[in-house]
Amino acid sequence: MMKNYLILLAVICLAACNTAEGVKKDVAIGAEKTGEALHKGGEAVGSALHKGGEAVGDALKKGGDAVQKVVE
Numbered sequence: 001m002m003k004n005y006l007i008l009l010a011v012i013c014l015a016a017c018n019t020a021e022g023v024k025k026d027v028a029i030g031a032e033k034t035g036e037a038l039h040k041g042g043e044a045v046g047s048a049l050h051k052g053g054e055a056v057g058d059a060l061k062k063g064g065d066a067v068q069k070v071v072e
Helices: 002-071
Strands: none
């Protein structure tokens, strides 16, 4: 009877260890995926800001050219 309890206890301990390791791996994978998504999102925002800045710069240049023509 005692032998059965020891075997049961060993099985429960192993299952608990495996579950904890599984949770750690899942958390690590989740953190990695979140980091990748944030990185991609940051790149997209940076690209959009760059393009927006170029568009504003082009508009200001055209406006400056138009004013220059009127002054001449």
